[in-house]
Amino acid sequence: MNLLVCSSYLEAWNSVRPEAEIFIGIAKLGHHVTIITQRKAPYAKRFIENGIEVIDGHPQAKLSSATIKLIRRVISERQINVVYAMDSKTIANAAMACISRDVKFVTYRGTVSGAYRRDPTSYLTHLHPRVDGIICQANAVRDYMRGQVWRNIKIETVYKGQDVAWFETVGPADLTEFGIPENSMVVLCVANARPSKGIPSLLAATYHLAHLDNLHLLIVGRNVDTNKHKLLAKKSPMAERIHLSSHRLDVPNLMAAADIYVQPSISGEGLSKAVPESMANRIPAIVTTTGGMKELIDDDKTGYTVPVKDPEAMASRIEYLHRNPELCSKMGKAARQRLEEVFTTENSVEGHIKFFEELLSESKKVSK
Numbered sequence: 001m002n003l004l005v006c007s008s009y010l011e012a013w014n015s016v017r018p019e020a021e022i023f024i025g026i027a028k029l030g031h032h033v034t035i036i037t038q039r040k041a042p043y044a045k046r047f048i049e050n051g052i053e054v055i056d057g058h059p060q061a062k063l064s065s066a067t068i069k070l071i072r073r074v075i076s077e078r079q080i081n082v083v084y085a086m087d088s089k090t091i092a093n094a095a096m097a098c099i100s101r102d103v104k105f106v107t108y109r110g111t112v113s114g115a116y117r118r119d120p121t122s123y124l125t126h127l128h129p130r131v132d133g134i135i136c137q138a139n140a141v142r143d144y145m146r147g148q149v150w151r152n153i154k155i156e157t158v159y160k161g162q163d164v165a166w167f168e169t170v171g172p173a174d175l176t177e178f179g180i181p182e183n184s185m186v187v188l189c190v191a192n193a194r195p196s197k198g199i200p201s202l203l204a205a206t207y208h209l210a211h212l213d214n215l216h217l218l219i220v221g222r223n224v225d226t227n228k229h230k231l232l233a234k235k236s237p238m239a240e241r242i243h244l245s246s247h248r249l250d251v252p253n254l255m256a257a258a259d260i261y262v263q264p265s266i267s268g269e270g271l272s273k274a275v276p277e278s279m280a281n282r283i284p285a286i287v288t289t290t291g292g293m294k295e296l297i298d299d300d301k302t303g304y305t306v307p308v309k310d311p312e313a314m315a316s317r318i319e320y321l322h323r324n325p326e327l328c329s330k331m332g333k334a335a336r337q338r339l340e341e342v343f344t345t346e347n348s349v350e351g352h353i354k355f356f357e358e359l360l361s362e363s364k365k366v367s368k
Helices: 013-028 044-049 065-077 088-098 120-124 139-148 199-208 227-235 251-257 274-280 311-323 325-341 345-367
Strands: 002-006 032-037 053-056 082-085 104-109 133-136 154-157 185-190 215-220 242-245 260-263 285-288 303-306
Touching (some): 002 013, 013 044, 044 053, 082 088, 154 345, 199 215, 227 242, 303 311
Parallel strands (some): 002 082, 082 104, 133 154, 185 215
16 A cells, blocks of 8 residues: 655644554555654654655645645655545645545544534545545544535544553653652643633632642643733632643653642543553543543543533542542553553554555455
């Protein structure tokens, strides 16, 4: 199989790794993989070291004539069988490039929202008539997309995996830089703090946790330390033990130093990138029931699910783990085991290859 991947890899190494390693795994199994991305992306060097051809050409716009021509040229010169586009800009350009080309065109969808059959712009991406299949990050995303796509195309779930070996040499961060004393119990949340991430709901939960003297809340990510969030934190009865920080590159180290992970999302979530990282670090996670996050958790065994926008329920679970540190440790170990069994890079590689080969097989049957 000759696979062309179109995606961006400019984010932090740990952030793009679960996706990037899928294609390295596919290449190691003997398939030819070409990736159109940013040549300056940190992961480009690792791709090349593993036999993947990297072409500089990630589009700057949703419709770029230069990108469309580039994709068409690569399809022809590399005899591409499958084009796989991962983000809105690459999907729109690849869809146009694949018109009248004898290839299977697959898109990736990670969230439960944003693609609507009544929205004309959606027909530039996932609802484009040239799309042959959609790989979804979670069953919740799969079900959502099946409800939006008019045509009978292949839409399946393939989880992105983690390799626990990535975290074996990760040391815990020194949290005293945030003013968190040693021997504190630390609740961590990592998020690109859009409204859908539910940070105000998590801050509201602190009103029910202020009596736990050694409990600290650390929230890290883009748009976390905004004036709005700072004001909400300042009003909390445990304000001095709430720590807000902008985007950082040492999230795995922060995970290794935390005791509990919380993802308070209120809508649109597929599978959080951070929850699998917490599982790899043997940390139980508390997540809301929105989207696919509940698929990560074996409720009451590896973590807890709580209703959306229910700060009291969230606080109740945090307090229960705080009062039962042995249970907290036990659930963290069970979370790590679940990650090793279900959400692995190997499973993700196999799932992608199966999806692509079934599409190609269906095409051969039709041609006969």
